[in-house]
Amino acid sequence: MLNFSEQPHKRKNLLTGEYILVSPHRSKRPWQGQVEDLVPDNRPHYDPTCYLCPGNTRADGTVNPEYTDSFVFINDFSALLEDTHLDIFNEEDLLQAEAERGICKVISFSPRHDLTLPEMSPREIKAVVDLWQREYQELSAREWIKYIQIFENKGSVMGCSNPHPHGQIWAQSSTPVEIEKESEQQKAYFQRTGRTILQDYLDLELKKDERIIVNNAHFVALVPFWAAWPYETMIISKRAVASILEFNEAEKEDLAKTLQELTIRYDNIFKTSFPYSAGMHQAPVNSGEHPEWHWHMHFYPPLLRSATVKKFMVGYEMLANPQRDITPEQAANTLKQQATVHYKAQ
Amino acid sequence: MLNFSEQPHKRKNLLTGEYILVSPHRSKRPWQGQVEDLVPDNRPHYDPTCYLCPGNTRADGTVNPEYTDSFVFINDFSALLEDTHLDIFNEEDLLQAEAERGICKVISFSPRHDLTLPEMSPREIKAVVDLWQREYQELSAREWIKYIQIFENKGSVMGCSNPHPHGQIWAQSSTPVEIEKESEQQKAYFQRTGRTILQDYLDLELKKDERIIVNNAHFVALVPFWAAWPYETMIISKRAVASILEFNEAEKEDLAKTLQELTIRYDNIFKTSFPYSAGMHQAPVNSGEHPEWHWHMHFYPPLLRSATVKKFMVGYEMLANPQRDITPEQAANTLKQQATVHYKAQ
Ligand SMILES: O=P(O)(O)O[C@H]1O[C@H](CO)[C@@H](O)[C@H](O)[C@H]1O
Ligand SMILES: O=P(O)(O)O[C@H]1O[C@H](CO)[C@@H](O)[C@H](O)[C@H]1O
Numbered sequence: 001m002l003n004f005s006e007q008p009h010k011r012k013n014l015l016t017g018e019y020i021l022v023s024p025h026r027s028k029r030p031w032q033g034q035v036e037d038l039v040p041d042n043r044p045h046y047d048p049t050c051y052l053c054p055g056n057t058r059a060d061g062t063v064n065p066e067y068t069d070s071f072v073f074i075n076d077f078s079a080l081l082e083d084t085h086l087d088i089f090n091e092e093d094l095l096q097a098e099a100e101r102g103i104c105k106v107i108s109f110s111p112r113h114d115l116t117l118p119e120m121s122p123r124e125i126k127a128v129v130d131l132w133q134r135e136y137q138e139l140s141a142r143e144w145i146k147y148i149q150i151f152e153n154k155g156s157v158m159g160c161s162n163p164h165p166h167g168q169i170w171a172q173s174s175t176p177v178e179i180e181k182e183s184e185q186q187k188a189y190f191q192r193t194g195r196t197i198l199q200d201y202l203d204l205e206l207k208k209d210e211r212i213i214v215n216n217a218h219f220v221a222l223v224p225f226w227a228a229w230p231y232e233t234m235i236i237s238k239r240a241v242a243s244i245l246e247f248n249e250a251e252k253e254d255l256a257k258t259l260q261e262l263t264i265r266y267d268n269i270f271k272t273s274f275p276y277s278a279g280m281h282q283a284p285v286n287s288g289e290h291p292e293w294h295w296h297m298h299f300y301p302p303l304l305r306s307a308t309v310k311k312f313m314v315g316y317e318m319l320a321n322p323q324r325d326i327t328p329e330q331a332a333n334t335l336k337q338q339a340t341v342h343y344k345a346q
Numbered sequence: 347m348l349n350f351s352e353q354p355h356k357r358k359n360l361l362t363g364e365y366i367l368v369s370p371h372r373s374k375r376p377w378q379g380q381v382e383d384l385v386p387d388n389r390p391h392y393d394p395t396c397y398l399c400p401g402n403t404r405a406d407g408t409v410n411p412e413y414t415d416s417f418v419f420i421n422d423f424s425a426l427l428e429d430t431h432l433d434i435f436n437e438e439d440l441l442q443a444e445a446e447r448g449i450c451k452v453i454s455f456s457p458r459h460d461l462t463l464p465e466m467s468p469r470e471i472k473a474v475v476d477l478w479q480r481e482y483q484e485l486s487a488r489e490w491i492k493y494i495q496i497f498e499n500k501g502s503v504m505g506c507s508n509p510h511p512h513g514q515i516w517a518q519s520s521t522p523v524e525i526e527k528e529s530e531q532q533k534a535y536f537q538r539t540g541r542t543i544l545q546d547y548l549d550l551e552l553k554k555d556e557r558i559i560v561n562n563a564h565f566v567a568l569v570p571f572w573a574a575w576p577y578e579t580m581i582i583s584k585r586a587v588a589s590i591l592e593f594n595e596a597e598k599e600d601l602a603k604t605l606q607e608l609t610i611r612y613d614n615i616f617k618t619s620f621p622y623s624a625g626m627h628q629a630p631v632n633s634g635e636h637p638e639w640h641w642h643m644h645f646y647p648p649l650l651r652s653a654t655v656k657k658f659m660v661g662y663e664m665l666a667n668p669q670r671d672i673t674p675e676q677a678a679n680t681l682k683q684q685a686t687v688h689y690k691a692q
Binding site for chain 2: 001002003004007008009010011012014018019021022023025026028029030031032033034037059077078079080081084085087088089091092094095096097098099100101102147149151152153156157158159160161162168170174176177178179197200201204225277279281298300312314315316318319320321322323325
């Protein structure tokens with residue numbers, strides 16, 4: 001019988017079909033490497049130099065409106081452009097390239113410069129969820145768009161260059177690598193069973209109750225059995241829907257509550273604003289029906305031992321295989337033990 | 347006609363079959379995000395607290411020999427253990443895990459605490475290459491070992507916790523994810539053409555001469571057409587061999603020279619000890635013949651704009667698709683322009 005907390009082992013990620021390596025005994029290793037700077041957490045409500053604060057002028061001269069909820073605009077430094085020819089390049093099948101068309105947007109979550117999701121109210125977060133849904137609808141109305149990635153980079157250690165709470169949306173003319181993998185695995189399972197793989201996985205996780213962090217009427221947040229990042233989690237909708245478009249009011253309210261509770265628990269672990277990259281995975285758009293696709297949201301947070309010591313996915317991980325030290329069950333226990341009131345408000 | 351330096355586009359990685367996204371116009375974006383600490387470069391020849399220096403005592407009480415070239419030992423905090431049962435866990439095909447057996451070793455490249463590969467002589471680097479070859483031979487003599495990953499994490503920004511120049515070897519009982527991908531792509535090509543894909547790719551790159559950095563009798567270092575990291579490179583052997591085992595003396599000498607020249611060029615770009623994760627990819631062992639496998643070595647360096655501003659592979663990259671700003675051709679030009687004498691020795 002495999003002993004998860006003693007034996008090095010690998011676990012299968014059902015969504016990608018790929019394995020991750022778990023080295024449970026390795027967390028005892030002393031750390032003499034890089035320590036991150038503690039980012040001071042004393043921002044003003046309003047920062048006149050911030051390009052996201054209401055009323056401020058951005059790089060291209062545009063003036064932000066005096067918005068009161070959330071606010072969306074086209075990224076001034078978009079990685080993808082709407083106006084590009086769909087040219088193809090191929091030399092002997094050895095050099096292959098294709099133009100990619102897209103739209104990149106930035107979403108400010110709040111007019112307040114000093115807040116983050118865990119410090120916002122469910123009502124305020126619900127306004128962000130509404131905006132995500134509206135944007136998803138509007139973007140998918142363009143037939144050339146095939147996939148829409150909604151995500152957030154939080155914290156400077158995750159490459160976020162502005163502490164004003166915000167997320168991004170990249171919509172594009174083809175399907176990215178990670179989505180291709182998840183499509184393939186979900187399709188194979190659906191064709192075999194007539195159910196989404198996440199529906200069956202969620203049922204089993206709820207029955208076992210070992211990795212569940214948040215559980216309300218419409219959503220579950222859990223540490224996936226195959227988590228690669230130390231405190232990686234996933235939010236799964238209880239109803240198998242292909243995208244955020246299908247969420248009703250009650251579901252959107254519950255999603256806001258789930259986001260708040262999960263991110264509060266994160267902040268409470270090390271009493272710090274917990275950095276992460278997070279984003280939704282949902283069905284490709286303008287490409288027929290996708291009954292195999294089940295909406296979910298990944299959280300990839302890098303911190304491992306403290307507010308300043310993170311996990312490095314380098315060397316072996318980049319060249320061979322993702323690897324983790326603490327087990328997903330240990331991480332789930334730590335997350336479960338946290339209070340659901342933010343440490344700053346305690 | 348696709349314009350590489352103007353249009354956002356994606357390029358196919360021949361070794362993984364996956365695409366990367368290139369946003370050439372985006373390097374103009376100003377950077378207000380995290381800036382890495384400049385690690386002071388004034389280490390002594392010998393550090394009494396270093397667990398790699400000759401004669402010092404390690405965590406488990408072992409005393410290092412007074413070695414004069416390179417030196418290898420089992421990692422005191424190995425992620426994989428030799429002594430483990432190969433148990434399997436499966437619950438409804440939804441929770442799948444398998445024990446993994448392995449050996450993790452550390453290789454000190456030099457008795458000198460203050461050196462790095464670009465500051466060592468080709469003769470000294472050749473001693474490291476010899477050791478890699480010996481270790482590969484010895485480890486593959488154990489029939490349960492199926493894959494051997496030789497790699498180096500250099501610099502604290504790449505998770506390296508000791509500046510004494512060293513690399514690692516992780517040998518294990520199954521084939522890691524990245525190797526599975528490369529096996530599949532190489533096999534498909536070999537079955538179709540009877541040649542390794544890297545042989546044909548290398549011929550084309552040599553003919554075009556747009557991304558070649560080092561070119562000697564037995565090796566080429568180039569920026570692959572599909573590079574994801576800003577200054578990513580690959581060393582490819584001119585002879586199609588499946589592993590380091592097959593290299594003769596002349597090839598090992600040339601590999602040492604290639605490693606020295608490439609890493610000197612890296613250091614010279616920003617006049618800093620250029621961080622990276624690097625490692626060889628070679629055929630799985632104890633699993634029959636692999637005529638499709640072609641030895642190569644990847645360099646994944648994170649720096650983008652300066653000695654302190656790196657590329658963050660976060661958010662969109664983690665959830666959807668690797669993305670880069672400067673083009674591989676721009677990176678190749680910068681690397682080509684560098685002197686082949688180390689900036690500290692100039
Ligand atoms: O083994 P080290 O050097 O202590 O640790 C480093 O390399 C390992 C292998 O790439 C990674 O798993 C660790 O995250 C990294 O910090
Ligand atoms: O767009 P930003 O926030 O300036 O930049 C950040 O997010 C992007 C999308 O994940 C990444 O490509 C960048 O490397 C990162 O620094």
